[in-house]
Amino acid sequence: MEYEVIIGLETHIQLNTSSKIFCSCKTNSWEAAPNTNICPVCTGMPGVLPVLNERVVEKGVLLATAMHSQAQPVSFFDRKNYFYPDLPKGYQISQYDRPLATGGYMDIPSGEGTRRVGIWKMHLEEDAGKTKNEMGLRLIDFNRCGVPLVEMVTAPDLRSADEAAAYLTRLRQLLRWIGISDADMEKGQLRCDANVSLRPLGATYLNPKTEIKNVNSIEAVRDAIEKEILRQTHEYEAGRKIESWTLEWDEDTQTLKKMRSKETEADYRYFREPDLLPVYLTDEWKAAILQDFPELPQERRVRFMREYALPAYDAEILTSERSLSDYFEAAVKAYAGDPKRVSNWLLNDVMRMLNESGQTAGQLALIPAYLAEIITLVDSGVVNASTGKTLLEKTSVTGKTPRQIVAAEGLAKVSDDSAIRAAAQQVIAENPGEAAAYRTGKTGLMGWFVGQLMRKMGGKADAPKARAIFEELLA
Amino acid sequence: MSLSLQEVEHIAQLARLDLSEAEKARYRLQLSAILDYVAQLQKLDTASIPPTASIFGAASPLRPDEPRPGLTRDELLKNAPEREAGQFKIPPVFGDGTPSAEE
Ligand SMILES: [Zn+2]
Numbered sequence: 001m002e003y004e005v006i007i008g009l010e011t012h013i014q015l016n017t018s019s020k021i022f023c024s025c026k027t028n029s030w031e032a033a034p035n036t037n038i039c040p041v042c043t044g045m046p047g048v049l050p051v052l053n054e055r056v057v058e059k060g061v062l063l064a065t066a067m068h069s070q071a072q073p074v075s076f077f078d079r080k081n082y083f084y085p086d087l088p089k090g091y092q093i094s095q096y097d098r099p100l101a102t103g104g105y106m107d108i109p110s111g112e113g114t115r116r117v118g119i120w121k122m123h124l125e126e127d128a129g130k131t132k133n134e135m136g137l138r139l140i141d142f143n144r145c146g147v148p149l150v151e152m153v154t155a156p157d158l159r160s161a162d163e164a165a166a167y168l169t170r171l172r173q174l175l176r177w178i179g180i181s182d183a184d185m186e187k188g189q190l191r192c193d194a195n196v197s198l199r200p201l202g203a204t205y206l207n208p209k210t211e212i213k214n215v216n217s218i219e220a221v222r223d224a225i226e227k228e229i230l231r232q233t234h235e236y237e238a239g240r241k242i243e244s245w246t247l248e249w250d251e252d253t254q255t256l257k258k259m260r261s262k263e264t265e266a267d268y269r270y271f272r273e274p275d276l277l278p279v280y281l282t283d284e285w286k287a288a289i290l291q292d293f294p295e296l297p298q299e300r301r302v303r304f305m306r307e308y309a310l311p312a313y314d315a316e317i318l319t320s321e322r323s324l325s326d327y328f329e330a331a332v333k334a335y336a337g338d339p340k341r342v343s344n345w346l347l348n349d350v351m352r353m354l355n356e357s358g359q360t361a362g363q364l365a366l367i368p369a370y371l372a373e374i375i376t377l378v379d380s381g382v383v384n385a386s387t388g389k390t391l392l393e394k395t396s397v398t399g400k401t402p403r404q405i406v407a408a409e410g411l412a413k414v415s416d417d418s419a420i421r422a423a424a425q426q427v428i429a430e431n432p433g434e435a436a437a438y439r440t441g442k443t444g445l446m447g448w449f450v451g452q453l454m455r456k457m458g459g460k461a462d463a464p465k466a467r468a469i470f471e472e473l474l475a
Numbered sequence: 476m477s478l479s480l481q482e483v484e485h486i487a488q489l490a491r492l493d494l495s496e497a498e499k500a501r502y503r504l505q506l507s508a509i510l511d512y513v514a515q516l517q518k519l520d521t522a523s524i525p526p527t528a529s530i531f532g533a534a535s536p537l538r539p540d541e542p543r544p545g546l547t548r549d550e551l552l553k554n555a556p557e558r559e560a561g562q563f564k565i566p567p568v569f570g571d572g573t574p575s576a577e578e
Contacts, residue, residue, distance in 0.1 A: 017540050024543040034561045035552065039545025055540035083491050085565055133567065140563035142551070267489055277535040 002201040003236070005229055006209070007158035007194060008120075009167060009221075013150045013181050014127065014189040015059045020146035021126050022050030022093065027147045030187060034141035042126075042146035044088030049275050056148040057279060058289045059180040060100045060124050063150055066178050066296060067119055069104030073281050077124075077273040085140050086129040094151075095123035096270045100279070106174070107298060108166045110159070117167055118155035125149050156195065156206070161225035164194060168218045170297075177297055177322045185217050192221055196228045198236065208244045212256065215249045224249040227256055300325055308332060308339035317347060324354075327361035327368050335372035337379060345375055349392055357396075365399040366392060374402045382406065384413045386459055415462040417469075420453070423461070424469045427452045438474050446470060477514065478507045 020027055023041035040048045064071040078096040104119035127147040131140050158164050172190055175183040183190040197209035212228060215221045224247075232242050247256040295303070297319045304315040304325075319325045328346055332339045350371065354361060374395070378388040383406060391402045391411070398405065406412055414420065427449060428435045438445045449470050454461055483503045487494045494502065548561055557564040 019538075019540050019542040023545065024538070024541065025545045026542040033548070035548045035563075036561075037545070038548075038551055041545075043546070043551055051538045052535050053540050054537035057537070082489070085563075136567055137559070138565045138567055139559060140565065141561075142563075267485070269489070277533055280534040 001236070003198040003233060004201045004203070005159055005161075006156045006197045006199060006206060007160075007164050007225060008154050008156040008209075009158065009164060010151070010153045010193045010195070011168075011171065012127075012191040013063070013152065013175060013183065015056055015148040015150065016179075016181050016189075017053055017055045017059065017148055019053055021053050021056050021124070021148035022146055025146065029143035032143060034139075034143060037143045038145070042088075043142050044090070050093060050273075052276065052279065053148065056124060057100065057281070059148075060122075060150060061281065061286060061289045062178050062180050062293070063152075063175070064101035064104065064122060065290060065293060066174055067101075067104035067106055067122065067152075069101040069119060069122055071101045071281055071286060072098065074098065075100045075279045075281070077276045077279075078270045079273050080125075080268045080270055082268060084128070085138060086131045086145075088129070088142060088145060092126060092128065093273050093276070094125035094270075099123035100281075106167065106170060108163060108170050110163055110166070115157065115159070115163060117157045119152060120155050121151065121153040123151055125151055156197075156209075161222045161229065164225055165218050165222040168192060168221060172218070173297055173320060178294065188216075191216075194221060194225055194228075196225055196232070197242065198229065198232045208242050210242065210245045210247055212247050212249055213259070216251065220249060220251055223254060224256060227254070231256070294322070297322075297325070304328075308343075310340060310343055314340070314343045314347060317351075318343060321360065323360040323362035324351075327364075330368035331371045334369040335375055337375070341375060341379075342372070345371060349389055353392065353396060364396060366396045370395050370402055377402060377406065381415070381462070382412055384460065384463055386454070386463075387411050387413065390459070411460060413462050414457055414460045415465060417465070420457070420461050420466050421469050421473075423453050423456045424449075424466065424473055426456065428470075428473060435474060449474075477510045478503055 017027055019025060020042055023039050025039050025042055026037045029037045041050060061071045075095065076098040077093050079091040080094045080096075081091045083090055099122060101122045104122065105116050106119070107114045107116050127144050127149050129140055129142040129145040131138050154167070158167060172183045175181040175190065181189055185191070192215055194212045194215070195209045196212065197207045199205065199207050210228060210232070212224050215224050228247065235242055246259040248259050250257055301315045301319045304310050304318060305312060310318070318328045324346075328342060331342045331346070335342055350361070350364075350366070353364070371392070374388050374391045377383045377391070378385055383391065391405060394405050395402055400408075431452070434445055434448065438449070446467060450463060450466050453466050454463075480499060480503060483499050483506065487499070552558045552561070552563070555563045
């Protein structure tokens, strides 16, 4: 039988505020010792009161807008009650029936087209602490308690493991683009659980789903979902039913393990948080938050293809990160020629420099105007292409303008016929074997000859001219 | 009585309370009395009154996003029954299916 795969994702997004959601403790504990970013509020001491961090609301509104959700004029916080050692108050302050935003969607690539993934739920809440097992005991670190989270749950609209991965890739890109989360999955800044079920192709009902937890990378989400699709297919083929298990992904063994099933259905006894007043998002506040709302990656991708006649592939990569796409656009403006040429230089050379240095495009000493200048130097024949590439590195290291470097280091291309001819004659005289081989038909050696000449001339020779001279001398 | 003994046991389990049979019976009476009282209030016709979560019209006060030092670790761990490596040390947990905040 053919099956349709039904996937919904539940994500937790840590907002990158400086302080926690309801107290002034630092949020970034990545290299902090346990229990050092804590206070009476986030450790649940009696008699304390939470005070809402305004930036949390603002970042939530930015996300809502980017997800096409409706930010609500009035929203409430609620208590979600349960006992666990990572939760010192015995309840989590969360949102329930009146969250900050409702509705929304994100379009993701799917095959040749796009798929619209609906958003079921988006609310603000506080993170819990961390517990870890050590030698049969549990140790608790409360540093993470009270770090602001957005919980965002999609409708069961995804239809394959690849689509789930595409959703997460686009979400991570979007979160960084609008600057509300660093969204590093390995640091737990973006966490994802996946709900997976199958049904016969064409059916409209939903079968029981399983929930996959503890997946710490987009690749792991894809792998875990693919494993689970296979397992469920085998179960149905064998005539068995799927039970609503919770499964834990084990990255080391690449397997799914069944977690202890819940003895009682969770009963969180939600009620309005009496320690907090409603959040009123006035029109003025909302307008101020959205004042500098950026063009989103999806829109910019389409615009790059239209405005600069870029292929989809180029537009996709150039809009994968905001600073890179800003860089591209600034370089195009500084360079008067074909935008595709700027794209080629970026994709081939500048991206490699970024990968090697770990910098973002905005941090490069090679500013967009310098890149444009280098391409122009190559276009106008002042330097040859390979000198252009070395100029990228030299500009990045020295911060000098490409023209200054060309002047200071004498890198201008040598087009002088007699200089190239003299060097070519020298190369031929030093390598009689190769010269004879070429003359008897091994014309593939031409590249080698030009390479030898470049070495003699410090890479500055005009390559087409050198080639023409060799062809003449070796005829 | 509006609350069954099983419901009392369920609520006690959620609150991690280990109640004796006598306590269960007593709390069943007390909790039922509270629920019965609320049931009386439910009879009021409130169709024309908007739902109220707070009797203040005021909005939540907001805090600027500026970090400040809080407690020291030693101050915090004064409340710990046992400590190790700067952390609370507790018996191994549970396996009772209690969900964590990450759910
Ligand atoms: Zn705190």
